[in-house]
Amino acid sequence: MTLNGKLRWVMEQLLELHPIAASGHLKPTKKELLTHSCYKFLTITSILDVTCLTNAALFSGLLTLLNLNPCNGHAWTFVFAYFAPMLWYTYCAASEVLSLNRMLFFVNDRLSNFLFKGKRTWLWLIYILSYPIICAQFHEDGMFYVYDPYSGLIYDGKPYHFHAITNFSKLGTVSAMYIIMVIAIFWKMHKSGSSSTLKHQINISLQTLLVAFIGDACATFYILAQSIIVGPYLGFAAQLSWIFLHLSTGLVYLIANKKYSCTVCVFKPKRNVMFSKKELLTHSCYKVLTITSILDVTCLTNAALFSGLLTLLNLNPCNGHAWTFVFAYFAPMLWYTYCAASEVLSLNRMLFFVNDRLSNFLFKGKRTWLWLIYILSYPIICAQFHEDGMFYVYDPYSGLIYDGKVGSM
Structure with missing residues (x-):
């Protein structure tokens, strides 16, 4: 060439x-x-x-x-x-x-x-x-x-x-x-x-x-x-x-x-x-990929934009404004939602190659959208395991998000 x-x-x-x-x-x-x-x-x-x-x-x-x-x-x-x-x-x-x-x-x-x-x-x-x-x-x-x-x-x-x-x-x-x-x-x-x-x-x-x-x-x-x-x-x-x-x-x-x-x-x-x-929308894989893509954008907003703002302005829930509290609860909720979506996607891909019958039973047609119930309810279930709910504190000095209180989830 x-x-x-x-x-x-x-x-x-x-x-x-x-x-x-x-x-x-x-x-x-x-x-x-x-x-x-x-x-x-x-x-x-x-x-x-x-x-x-x-x-x-x-x-x-x-x-x-x-x-x-x-x-x-x-x-x-x-x-x-x-x-x-x-x-x-x-x-x-x-x-x-x-x-x-x-x-x-x-x-x-x-x-x-x-x-x-x-x-x-x-x-x-x-x-x-x-x-x-x-x-x-x-x-x-x-x-x-x-x-x-x-x-x-x-x-x-x-x-x-x-x-x-x-x-x-x-x-x-x-x-x-x-x-x-x-x-x-x-x-x-x-x-x-x-x-x-x-x-x-x-x-x-x-x-x-x-x-x-x-x-x-x-x-x-x-x-x-x-x-x-x-x-x-x-x-x-x-x-x-x-x-x-x-x-x-x-x-x-x-x-x-x-x-x-x-x-x-x-x-x-x-x-x-x-x-x-x-044609893409007829494949369950692309439906789940669309869901994870939306969650990617929202999680990226937390991981980059809001965390960057907290770092540059040196803010945390103790000295920040009301939106820092919204971020403190919203960030872990989105992360758990993304975890659930990625689990569903991996299950979808595995069954496609391992068991066609079970794959069709769980994901064929509009059944794919039923998995949204699990994806959206998973962070709510996680929140029940902490009496004070999920609360994240972003430390601008270490650039890391910590649990506001000890939580095993």
């Missing part, structure tokens, strides 16, 4: 995983998607979203929990200090190119084809990857970020005005290009109506516009937090906006394209096994 062939294969697999890859009124195939420059840039920004989210959430969370910075931390804190701004500037460059691509598509077809048609799209990687290197040249000591675990915010280690300039330029250029794009969309619809192709392009463009708006909000928060002192929680809001920016890409594309057909592919050497959405 040639280098170009390998690159194409990688992009196809990434598009298969991308939420918008299976969407569209025209239902394009993977190869057809790769002919559109927009999808190529969306794949690039999605990769950067994942890497930036790792910095914004995982590494920043570790630094907060362990109370580390480059002065008292290990070698990896220095890697993070340099790596975080490099990725942010790369993301800024990619979002600017994406906004230019969307604007020119509606404003000037000739210039759009000249700049983005075919393999010319990949030439923009030169700008995207070289932009952070160019940014580094404006500071003699290079780019260096220091994460402050007390305010939950990343500051420039040394005065670095180009950081603010970059955020301002991203805020201005991206906003301006999308404003022009929206005007051009209204003009095209008024002039020539809306074909299915135009509707599809408008749909994906409005999704990128929403993500860009969230990105502008993130840049604004950081400009304010690093330049103007406005309340003790501004840094916390800036950090959350950074995390939400890179989460929003997947959320926006997933929600905006929920009405389109969805496929699940099982990759094999020479074939793909495809299931439609309605």
Whole structure:
């Protein structure tokens, strides 16, 4: 396989995983998607979203929990200090190119084809990857970020005005290009109506516009937090906006394209096994997987968002607000519910391969939903084994949830 062939294969697999890859009124195939420059840039920004989210959430969370910075931390804190701004500037460059691509598509077809048609799209990687290197040249000591675990915010280690300039330029250029794009969309619809192709392009463009708006909000928060002192929680809001920016890409594309057909592919050497959405719902396994997925999201909210808030704000039920008590009871209830759901899922999978007759008796058709009685009642049963109910206390110093009182469940 040639280098170009390998690159194409990688992009196809990434598009298969991308939420918008299976969407569209025209239902394009993977190869057809790769002919559109927009999808190529969306794949690039999605990769950067994942890497930036790792910095914004995982590494920043570790630094907060362990109370580390480059002065008292290990070698990896220095890697993070340099790596975080490099990725942010790369993301800024990619979002600017994406906004230019969307604007020119509606404003000037000739210039759009000249700049983005075919393999010319990949030439923009030169700008995207070289932009952070160019940014580094404006500071003699290079780019260096220091994460402050007390305010939950990343500051420039040394005065670095180009950081603010970059955020301002991203805020201005991206906003301006999308404003022009929206005007051009209204003009095209008024002039020539809306074909299915135009509707599809408008749909994906409005999704990128929403993500860009969230990105502008993130840049604004950081400009304010690093330049103007406005309340003790501004840094916390800036950090959350950074995390939400890179989460929003997947959320926006997933929600905006929920009405389109969805496929699940099982990759094999020479074939793909495809299931439609309605066919999936006939399998008990996918019903239970849907339940566990919902519980995953809610448990993740407790394990990451609420626990992170308690850590950053140094709160517990003794010094916190009413919501800390809600969390103290809600967290264990959700955990026990998830445990019950995972037990049902494992039973379903085991019986499918061990005993077809018993599997059909317990899970066939709508019988699967009867297991919700067990899943939802299990945490209530657990609560009966503790006279004071289940109560969790989150310790922001150790980053761990303890039982408020001794409980064996």
